[in-house]
Amino acid sequence: MAVKLSDQEIEQAFYDINRSSNRLIAVAICLYFVFGLFLALFYNTFQIALVAGGSCMLAYFAVRAMLPDSNLHQYVMSAIFGIFSAQFIYQMHGLFEMHFFFFVGSTLLITFRNWKLIIPLLLITVIHHATFAWLQYNGMKEIYFTQLAYMDLQAFLFHAFLAAVIMGICGYWAYDLERSTLRDAINNNVLARQLANVKTNIAFAEQMSKGNLTVDYQVMDDTDELGKSLLVMQQNLRSANERETEEKFITTGINAISDIIRQNTTDAQSLHDELIKGLVKYGRFNQGALFLYEETADESYLQMAACYVYGRKKHLKMQVSPGDGLVGQCFLERDPIYITTVPAGYIRITSGLGEATPSCIFLVPVKTRDEVVGVIELASFSKLKEHEKEFVQKAAENIASAIISSRTTTRIQKLLAESQQRTEELRSQEEEMRQNMEELTATQEEMRRKSVEAENHFNAIEESGIASIEFDLDGTIVTANRHFTELMGYRLDEIKGKHHRIFVDKVLAASQEYADFWSNLRQGIARPGEYKRVTKTGAPVFIKGSYSIIRDTNGKPLRVLKLASDITALKKKEQDLEVARTLLEKSKQSHAVMDGAAVTS
Structure with missing residues (x-):
């Protein structure tokens, strides 16, 4: 410049x-x-x-x-x-x-x-x-x-x-x-400006080193890259400091909520009251209410479990159906609702100086990852900052876990009482259970024996040299043994997950005959016989075997198992014999014609 x-x-x-x-x-x-x-x-x-x-x-x-x-x-x-x-x-x-x-x-x-x-x-x-x-x-x-x-x-x-x-x-x-x-004057001027910038930058850096991140600073010269960097550093440090303060606010608040949960594990109502009280006081809100979801055989609703106005507890009773009003809407949508234009008459905060409408309403679902147990509704005269909203949402997650845990404890206590009543019934069933266990043990032994037999059967097939391949009902290859992959010239990873049509020529793959073939297999109809197939290199190969159906315990077709042996050499010999037979017939016909001509002459 x-x-x-x-x-x-x-x-x-x-x-x-x-x-x-x-x-x-x-x-x-x-x-x-x-x-x-x-x-x-x-x-x-x-x-x-x-x-x-x-x-x-x-x-x-x-x-x-x-x-x-x-x-x-x-x-x-x-x-x-x-x-x-x-x-x-x-x-x-x-x-x-x-x-x-x-x-x-x-x-x-x-x-x-x-x-x-x-x-x-x-x-x-x-x-x-x-x-x-x-x-x-x-x-x-x-x-x-x-x-x-x-x-x-x-x-x-x-x-x-x-x-x-x-x-x-x-x-x-x-x-x-x-x-x-x-x-020289320009150089001296530049040096003087640089010296002034350096002094200003040093003073600015000293202020930041003392923790004063709000000190005003302006870059006096566009060429002062150090000043620009210091200004960016101030902004970054200020942002980091603000974020640290916000994170500290969130962490401290969550710890306070956790302490309340630990101190109120026996009385559910006390837990609800202390949670909403702690939330309102720590976040400096003006009013708060906790609605919990209740469900009976006839209806479901959100019941106000606790309400607190800053400085004193309020005793109110209210029921809201899911979907009704902001509370019901927040429950159904499972997302926070933040409004800064509060509808007239929606809520009024009463104090010694009179009544006033809050500046904002914040509703947060009290939920875990899988379940919504209620809604927290908070009112404040001042607009909420993002970290305050984040604190409430994280606190709501902890509150949800505490409420679920409290309900689970109550349910467990109830179940414990019921289990004590059934103890005698269980004792009377011990002998029956023991007999069942013996039968189960015998059944397991039989299953192990059959499993060993099945494994030996499979090993025998492998040792026999028979090629085997398994398909889903739609023709997708599940697995194949070594004899089959060697016969077709593929590796297992090259065919696994692909369709059976890679083993047939394009004309057959597009034919109705091929579609009917797989339709029969899906219906559980086995298809034994001799088949012409195509190897990886495109060479024809003839196999003899059967497409058999593997069924589940209910007899429903599950997969298709093909067992086959290579008859390509046999087919070639048959073709050679057929060719020789044809040539012999033609030769005999030719000799007969010649003999007839000789007699005539």
Whole structure:
């Protein structure tokens, strides 16, 4: 990003330079005046030295005194150097060496580092040379430009060109020094700003290190990346601190609710009262009520189990049907309801100062993951923050677990009493149970024996080399043994989960015959026979076996089991024999024809 200096900053950057140069120029002008008096000794030109030189010196110091805040005196000074140089040439009757004072003046002007100051000197030099040269060579003897009898145009042009070059070089030096000064000023300005930013950042960081995260801070410079980072860090720390405070509020509140639950495990009504009281007081709500779901053989409803207004318990009785009002709606939808526009007459909070409508109503289902046991309704004069809502929802989960646990305890106690009544009945049934256990043991032994037999049967099939494969009723492959996968050229993971149609050609797979084949199997009709199938490489293979039905305990078809053996070689021999038989028949027919022809002939 480019840094620009204001006029005031530029003036400040050249302040010391101008002050030093002004002192130097003041001395130089005085020396110029004194030098003019010295030159007056040669040709008695004291009048010129005093009038012209004194006027120049007076003009310079007068402008400088009258306009101290302006740099006009510098341009006057540039013109004065030109006038002094012309004066010296005149005083020495055109002595050529006096022309060098134009260059001395331009050199002195470099100290101001302002190339524009060369312009007045350059203009006076051009005007003086052109005018005085023309006047002198046109016969005016009192005008002195040079001691030469005549200067032709070529010599004059060379003279003027060299003068312009020297003054141009001086102007360039002044311009280059000016740029260097401005660059230094910019760098100093940047360093000063950076230093100020660093000091501000250090102070800001110290405040944050002391825990003051609310201190105001503004980035003064767009290039101050550290300041921006500190500001982001402040915002992050503030957010983290707020979140930590909110999480602490939630955690502390949940612990308080847990303590209430632990301290009220024997009396359900006391538990309800203390829970709603603790919830209202900790969350600084103005009023709260706990509705619990009750169900009988005839109806179901939400019964107000406890109600608490901040500072005192209220004794109210209310029943709400599921779906009626906000409480019933919250119960059915199983989601919190938060409203900030409370309907007129919905609820009023009474205090010593009168009655008032709350600013918001928050209803939360009292639920676990699987069950809704009630609704908590809270009213407050102030709008709730998100972490306060989160606290109530988490507290509702704990309350739901406590209520379910309390109800479960009550139910267990009731069941315990009932179980004690049935103890005698159970004892009378012990013998019967013992007999049943013996029968069950015998049954289990029989099942183990049959299981061993089935396993041995399966192993025998495996050892026999018979290929087996199992399908779902829709034709999806469940499993296959090694003999089948080797026969078809697949691995088990390549066919498992795929349909039986991968083993048949496309024409058969799309035919009605194939659809009827699987329809029969789904109906429990076995399909034994010989089948032509296709291997992974597309080669035909012939198998002989049966598609048998595996049924469940109710006799319903469950899966399809296919047991098969490879008869491809046998089929090939049969085809070869058929071909040979056909050729033999054709040969016999041919011989018969030939024999008949021979007899005829």
